Amino acid sequence: MGLWAFARPHISGHGGPSMPTPRSGYIYFIGTERFGWYKIGRSYIPHLRVENIGVLLPFRVDIYAIWRSHDALDAEWQMHQKFSANRINGEWFGFDWLEVKAIIEHSEYPWFTEKIFKLGDEGSIYSKFRNMEEDVLRMGKSPQAKLKARIKPVYKEIISQHPELAVDEISRMMAWKEATGVVLAQMSLA
Numbered sequence: 001m002g003l004w005a006f007a008r009p010h011i012s013g014h015g016g017p018s019m020p021t022p023r024s025g026y027i028y029f030i031g032t033e034r035f036g037w038y039k040i041g042r043s044y045i046p047h048l049r050v051e052n053i054g055v056l057l058p059f060r061v062d063i064y065a066i067w068r069s070h071d072a073l074d075a076e077w078q079m080h081q082k083f084s085a086n087r088i089n090g091e092w093f094g095f096d097w098l099e100v101k102a103i104i105e106h107s108e109y110p111w112f113t114e115k116i117f118k119l120g121d122e123g124s125i126y127s128k129f130r131n132m133e134e135d136v137l138r139m140g141k142s143p144q145a146k147l148k149a150r151i152k153p154v155y156k157e158i159i160s161q162h163p164e165l166a167v168d169e170i171s172r173m174m175a176w177k178e179a180t181g182v183v184l185a186q187m188s189l190a
Contacts, residue, residue: 025072027079027112029065029103030054031095035147037184038064038100039091040083042076058147058187064119065104067112075111089181147183155179 026046030053031038039061043049046066054061069075083103086093095103104118117124158175159166165175 023071023073025069026116027067027069027072027075028063030061030063031100032059032061033097033100035059036094036096037088038093038095040076040079040093041091042072044072056187062119063117064100065115066117067109068114068116069112071111075109078109078111088177089184092181092184094177150183150187151176151179154182 025042025044028041028043028046028050029038030041030050039053041049041053050061050063067075080087080091083093083095086095086099088094155176158179159172162175165171
């Protein structure tokens with residue numbers, strides 16, 4: 001059996017070998033408590049996807065939960081809709097720790113088949129994941145300061161193009177969130 005036989009949920013064919021469903025897969029919930037940024041994404045092989053994302057990020061991420069779904073496309077969409085008010089950019093969301101805990105403890109999302117991992121499940125391959133041991137860069141500024149330094153010029157450009165965003169605190173916060181999303185997108189493409 002190939003890797004796909006273990007990586008994806010299966011349905012039985014007409015007497016033939018078990019075949020993966022075209023939309024089955026996994027939804028992962030990863031992020032950093034330090035910044036309050038969390039990604040809700042979809043994958044057929046979640047540990048490889050999380051490892052690949054982790055390499056791209058300049059801060060430590062942890063795996064908070066992974067769910068299996070017979071329709072991962074719909075499950076991911078449902079999660080994105082459910083938490084759309086918390087969206088930072090794309091698949092990244094801003095949550096406080098109580099919201100994170102509620103998401104990983106909630107077990108009755110109707111679009112999931114089962115929860116295969118949640119933070120604290122010792123002995124799982126997911127509990128051993130670390131994209132970096134310490135969430136601190138060895139030289140120079142802290143990750144937060146470096147990230148803030150990258151966001152600041154983007155924020156200033158957004159404000160210069162849209163001066164109406166500088167009028168109140170909420171608008172300025174929205175502009176900062178937008179600048180953060182732009183920088184995170186640039187970093188993930190680099």
